[in-house]
Amino acid sequence: MNALVVSIGNELLNGKTTNSNATFIGQQLADLGVALKQIVTIRDEAARIEDALTLAMRDYDTVIVTGGLGPTHDDITRKTVAAFLDTELVLNEGALARIEALFRERGREMPPINRQQAMVPASAGLLDNPLGTAPGLHFDEKDTQIFLLPGVPREMKEMMVRSVIPLLRQRLNHSPPQIHLYRTTGIVESKLYEICQSHFEKFPAYEIAFLPKFTGVDIRVAERDSDESYAEFQEGLLEIAGKYIYTQSDEEIEAVVGRLLTEKGMTLTAAESCTGGLISHRMTNIPGSSAYYLGGINAYSNEVKMNMLGVSADALKAHGAVSEAVAGEMAAGVRERLGSDIAVSTTGIAGPGGATETKPVGLVYVGFATADSVSARRFTFGRDRLLNKDWSAQAAIELLRRYLLRL
Numbered sequence: 001m002n003a004l005v006v007s008i009g010n011e012l013l014n015g016k017t018t019n020s021n022a023t024f025i026g027q028q029l030a031d032l033g034v035a036l037k038q039i040v041t042i043r044d045e046a047a048r049i050e051d052a053l054t055l056a057m058r059d060y061d062t063v064i065v066t067g068g069l070g071p072t073h074d075d076i077t078r079k080t081v082a083a084f085l086d087t088e089l090v091l092n093e094g095a096l097a098r099i100e101a102l103f104r105e106r107g108r109e110m111p112p113i114n115r116q117q118a119m120v121p122a123s124a125g126l127l128d129n130p131l132g133t134a135p136g137l138h139f140d141e142k143d144t145q146i147f148l149l150p151g152v153p154r155e156m157k158e159m160m161v162r163s164v165i166p167l168l169r170q171r172l173n174h175s176p177p178q179i180h181l182y183r184t185t186g187i188v189e190s191k192l193y194e195i196c197q198s199h200f201e202k203f204p205a206y207e208i209a210f211l212p213k214f215t216g217v218d219i220r221v222a223e224r225d226s227d228e229s230y231a232e233f234q235e236g237l238l239e240i241a242g243k244y245i246y247t248q249s250d251e252e253i254e255a256v257v258g259r260l261l262t263e264k265g266m267t268l269t270a271a272e273s274c275t276g277g278l279i280s281h282r283m284t285n286i287p288g289s290s291a292y293y294l295g296g297i298n299a300y301s302n303e304v305k306m307n308m309l310g311v312s313a314d315a316l317k318a319h320g321a322v323s324e325a326v327a328g329e330m331a332a333g334v335r336e337r338l339g340s341d342i343a344v345s346t347t348g349i350a351g352p353g354g355a356t357e358t359k360p361v362g363l364v365y366v367g368f369a370t371a372d373s374v375s376a377r378r379f380t381f382g383r384d385r386l387l388n389k390d391w392s393a394q395a396a397i398e399l400l401r402r403y404l405l406r407l
Contacts (some may be wrong), residue, residue: 305321
């Protein structure tokens with residue numbers, strides 16, 4: 001089975017919206033063992049939609065179209081596809097009743113314009129949209145399946161998982177591959193590949209992909225039927241790169257750290273300068289985090305560092321706010337004041353300004369404090385302010401993981 005993804009929307013072509021839908025669909029299809037051969041991004045224009053459908057009917061057995069199912073004048077996907085397939089739009093009473101009910105649940109009256117979302121091609125099957133007003137549509141046309149999904153990411157993702165994937169699975173003529181995920185941090189993609197390359201070459205039947213993100217690199221392994229031993233593959237990979245692998249599931253590192261803190265009955269606090277509360281944000285994203293995360297102090301100015309954390313004026317004068325000494329005092333201060341077992345801190349030059357000859361943009365110190373010791377580690381990241389904040393928070397959480405695992 002091969003697939004084409006068609007993303008419809010002027011906003012996708014003017015640089016104002018990232019096409020995250022296509023990425024998500026690609027991941028879902030890969031996990032199912034369906035080959036995504038092409039992604040086409042087009043404007044909300046009938047001619048462009050017709051061109052994409054012509055391509056799909058000629059070369060593909062599956063096409064997934066996102067966007068253009070809303071109620072406004074530029075949402076022309078339904079009408080264009082119906083004309084292309086020579087089928088009429090008809091009012092679906094069930095779809096209309098559901099749209100009206102959704103508005104009632106939200107305490108609002110349905111605008112008349114939303115009625116057109118219940119006008120669906122007569123030859124289409126409906127796909128339930130539990131999160132929005134636009135139903136999805138499914139066509140069986142000759143040798144091609146056509147799926148129309150909303151462009152709103154949360155709606156599209158839910159419908160992809162609940163409706164599209166089960167329908168595609170019924171058509172597969174092979175067993176889906178087993179997908180294994182190894183999430184790493186603290187090592188760049190090139191170095192990770194270098195240390196793993198010879199091991200991977202022993203298992204040519206496995207499809208191995210490196211998926212870099214700002215937080216680290218995911219290793220995705222697709223295991224198809226083969227005579228090769230997955231246990232042997234896994235054992236070798238963990239021996240080579242185990243200290244960088246923080247999970248073999250899709251959970252984030254803050255969830256891993258939260259579980260370790262819970263298991264050890266330990267508590268955490270954070271003193272943040274350059275990260276501006278990002279560590280606190282990520283740690284409290286995890287349900288149940290109140291059991292181990294006591295709180296944090298966002299100490300951006302030197303005055304707050306001194307008054308709220310007890311950082312000494314001498315350390316600030318001698319070393320500057322961005323220094324090993326101050327990072328250590330920040331961590332020790334928040335641990336003492338909030339009464340946690342462990343504390344982390346961040347202080348750095350996020351950029352684009354603030355650099356000196358000896359302290360470049362991207363310089364960050366992450367402090368770490370326990371009842372027995374206080375330390376700080378130096379990092380040099382890049383020149384992008386927001387990425388520097390993300391990297392700093394990731395580094396702090398990774399230091400926590402390594403401490404808790406005694407790595």
